[in-house]
Amino acid sequence: MRFGSLKPLFIINAALLGCLFLPAAQAASALEEGLHQFFSQQYSAENQQVNVNIRSPQSQWPKCEMPQFSMPSSARRWGTVSVLAQCPQDKRYLQVEVQVTGEYPVAQSPLTRGQHISPADFKMTQGRLDKLPAGSIMEISQLDSAVLTRDLAAGQTVTTSMIRRSWIIKAGQSVQILAQGDGFNVTSEGKALNNAAIADSVRVRLASGQIITGKATEQGSITLLM
Structure with a gap:
């Protein structure tokens, strides 16, 4: 009971x-x-x-x-x-x-340092985005016209530190300089002092020894805005 x-x-x-x-x-x-x-x-x-x-x-x-x-x-x-x-x-x-969880690009096959890459070298895969390394690239279009700075294994994620943009101008290269202003265009030549991709800043030494700075163009020349 x-x-x-x-x-x-x-x-x-x-x-x-x-x-x-x-x-x-x-x-x-x-x-x-x-x-x-x-x-x-x-x-x-x-x-x-x-x-x-x-x-x-x-x-x-x-x-x-x-x-x-x-x-x-x-x-x-x-x-x-x-x-x-x-x-x-x-x-x-x-x-x-x-x-x-979402999609991100990985290498389709082993790629080597210094190789020029394109979106065709990569494929999209599904996985945990929060588990990827810091700086991982999410959009395959960001891999167009880039150069690898290290070897990449098949299936490996790409980070921003693993690629750079292609140099349109290289240090030591002779370049044409275009100075544009209000109603005038002046051209000259000089020697690039640093590598540069499109729209990057470039230091150029003129024949007189003077050093000037401009922007790299798609044509591989330097533009000065006056």
């Missing part, structure tokens, strides 16, 4: 515990949904999927139901990030893990 009388009490206590934990579960769900919407707006590509996990303890969560989220424009958008959650009378910084 003694044990039988405890059974209804156990059931009542379990029900009370369920009521206590339910609001916390609802708060977690609402906050995660708000953060998911915030980050999803920043990944508009159809092939990208976002998953958000809150790392901050619940004691540090904002007190209102619908906080406003924001981040500095220069901050990372995936991985472990800090998000400002603002309520009318309160603001909190949340540590959040943002997982993003």
Whole structure:
């Protein structure tokens, strides 16, 4: 009889515990949904999927139901990030893990340092973008008319530190200089003192020994704006 009388009490206590934990579960769900919407707006590509996990303890969560989220424009958008959650009378910084799955380019076959590359040398693959090395290139078009600065294995991700733009002018090369002004054009020649891609700044030594600076053009000449 003694044990039988405890059974209804156990059931009542379990029900009370369920009521206590339910609001916390609802708060977690609402906050995660708000953060998911915030980050999803920043990944508009159809092939990208976002998953958000809150790392901050619940004691540090904002007190209102619908906080406003924001981040500095220069901050990372995936991985472990800090998000400002603002309520009318309160603001909190949340540590959040943002997982993003999408497409990114990888080498189709081994490529060597110094090789001129094009989008045809790469293919798009699907994976976790937040696990890629810092500076990874996401758009295959960014690999057009570039030169590798290191060897690349088949299936390897490309980062900005692994490529440079093709030199249109090389140091020591004789170049034509075009000075343009209001109603006049003057041309001369000089020797380039540094490598440059299109629109890069170039230092040029004239026959007189004077050093001037201009911009590299698509034709391999130097333009001075007067």
